Amino acid sequence: MLDSVATAMHRRPRLRLAALLTAPVLWLVVAYLGALATLLVTAFFTIDSFTGNVVRKFNLDNFHDMLTDAAYKNVVLRTLGIAISVTLLCSVLAIPMAFYMAKIAKPKSQKILVALVLTPLWASYLVKIYAWRTMLEPGSGVVDWLLGPIGIHSPGFGGPAIIIGLSYLWLPYMILPIYAGLERLPNNLLDASGDLGAHNFYTFRKVILPLIFPSLVAGSMFTFSLSLGDYITAQIIGGKLQMLGNVVYQNFSINLPFAATIATIPVSIMALYLYLVRRTGALASM
């Protein structure tokens, strides 16, 4: 029986492909693209201000409200600023770490380091952010207690705290692709650059950085998009600060269509980001 199925499959390549891809394609189309499409459509609906029910009538009121209210523009800019800062901070921290892991550490400790980088991902998101809350608590937090005596104080809850917290959360997603990129980079290119007279920083700028650029882009897609959509971190350690996610969250129960309209912003920003990345050609070598 199984044999005859296998033989039948062997003769029909299309059937084999169907067996392989039906489940993932169904998932992608129904759950993933379906949800996105629903979001997009809902963004053009409104609610009845008296009953609070969604009115399924296509109009641009929500977009008009969103684009004319300066408060939303500030939230967008603030969220963008935070996402960019997190991405930059993660890059600055990840490159030397990944370089050490890929090029300096012995093969045995390499594996241990990869495992160590991954360990924070095993802990719950909430636990980690509450941990940061106790660390950054002004006056009584771990940061003030430990670093206060040498004059370093907690930035308190707000923008800097959000950037620190998100950078902490997403750093592994930046380290791993850069580590993989550096692993693939032949050592003799570094030797060759030095041999031709280049000091280490010159080699970094002219040889290492251009060659790991696709890895940096891959990592930034994680750090940037995850930061763009986050709202829990802002809620817990952001003080009064709001990110786009918080606005979506607040509107979710009272005005679902408007929440959907706001949610199209990070989606559009990510689409634009991917388009720009594509134009640099970095995706071609990934």
Add this chain to the structure above:
Amino acid sequence: MTKPVIIAIRGLSRAFGEVRAVNAVDLDIFEGEFITLLGPSGSGKTTVLRMIAGFEKPDSGTILLGGKDVSQLPPYDRDVNTVFQDYALFPHMNVISNIEYGLRVKGVDKSDRRARAMQALQQVRLEGYESRKPAQLSGGQRQRVALARALVNRPSVLLLDEPLGALDLKLREQMQIELKELQRAVGITFIFVTHDQEEALTMSDRIVVFNHGRIEQIGTPREIYDNPQSSFVSEFVGQTNKIEIEGKKINVRPEFIVVSKSTSYGNRSVQGVLRDAIFVGATTRYLVDSSLGNTIISTNPREAIAIGETVTLSWDKEKEFLIQ
């Protein structure tokens, strides 16, 4: 040799863990010569080259480059350039940017840089390939770009780390001749590392034979081939027969042994039976089961002999190398 010494290596040693990769090496390299470091893999030849380039630091010993000890300097402070085994061209730069890299680092201005790079490209006969990426070149072309990239800096010494290893036989033979001609044209000292004895014999002014981290012998190709100082050298360079005769261990090269039906053509002769004759193109290798109990190879037959016939092997005692 009356030529001045450009590199003087004294007591150079380097260990990797328990392995003594290079063990107390002394070597003088003269200005303008083509010198080959020859040896099997793991003999220390590449480590010596990498220490001259600055990629490895010696555990002890000195490397004098033009009279100055460079053994502790980083690669970028040494007036040498390297052609790497797998070329190590920068994959994101085109050919001309690769060649200009060293000049750009040194701050040579743009027009001068371009002119020198074009001249180097001409030297390796790759005009018209300026804007190609390394991935769009064949192995031989990449090899030439790597050469141009190193030579354009006009180093006092060029280091070549098995640069022909990845090329096919025909191309390798052609590049051997080209490299030698290029070296004569530019007059720069070439230090060439290879495990291929034929390559070493073809190209070198002098050969340094390495084994187990030590130098076995230094000499011209003819000296090394005709007068090997140790059994290792005679076995590693060219072909040789190990023979034990009259209580002495000797080595004789196959071309010096005459194989004939009954006549002896030298002052030493041994009986045997022809086991096989292997045609290898220019020569035929005659495998003879000798009365001494081992197989002796000859490439020098005097008449047509059939397999299974009894033969006489003969040679001159002067052609033997005694093994200590």
